[in-house]
Amino acid sequence: MVNISPAEHSHGIDLESALDFLNTLHPGHDRTDEQHQTDEHLVRPADAAVWFLEHELVHPDAGIRIGEADLARIRRVRTALREVVDSVVEGRKPEPDAVHLVNATLEARRPTRLELDGTALRIGHRHAETPVDDALALISEAIIEELATGRPERLRVCANDRCRWAFFDSSPTGRRRWCDMRSCGNQAKAARYRARLKEEAQDQAQVRPN
Ligand SMILES: [Zn+2]
Structure with missing residues (x-):
C-alpha cells in the first residue's frame, strides 16, 4: 500500500497578493505627480522582509535576511513583472529583458521532486536556494499562471495615470476601469x-x- 500525501506544508500566494506586490510601487490615490514618482513601499530591506512574512512567503520560524543587494533584485523583479502585466493589459509584447528576468526568477525554484518516506510518497519541497529567490518565484508563478492559464483579459491597470494600481477585474460585466x-x-x-x-x-x- 502506497500513500500519496501532499507536502507537509505548502505555501504560495494568490493572484491578488501577487498583484499587490506590484502595487508596492506607486500605489494609492490622490497622489501628486511628485509623490507618484517617489511612492515606494519597499524603501528598506526590512520593508521587503515584512512584506514577505505578512504574505506568508517565508516560514516565520525560519525568518528571512534581506540585504541591500537583495532589495535591488526584488525591485528589478517587480519592475519586470509589472512590465509583463502592463504589456498584457496594453495588448503589446513585453520587453525581452523583462521576460528573461521573470524566467530566471521562476527557474530559481527547483522542480517538483518525488520523495520517499518508507512506502509513502511525498511531493518534495520546491524551495529555491534562498528565501528571497523562493518568495520572488512564488509571486512570479501566481502572475504567470493567470496570464497563461487564467483570465489574462481580466487583468487591469487603473485608468488613473497617477494611480496605475494593478488589479484583477472580477466584476460580472468585466468593465471595471478604476481600482x-x-x-x-x-x-x-x-x-x-x-x-x-x-x-x-x-x-x-x-x-x-x-
Ligand atoms: Zn486607481
Missing part, C-alpha cells in the same frame, strides 16, 4: 465634469456679443 470607484473613479468623473463646465463656459463666451 476604486470612490477614489479614482470619482476623480475621473469630477475631472470630466470640470472639463465640460469649462467647455460650456468657452462656448458661451464665444456666442456672447462683444
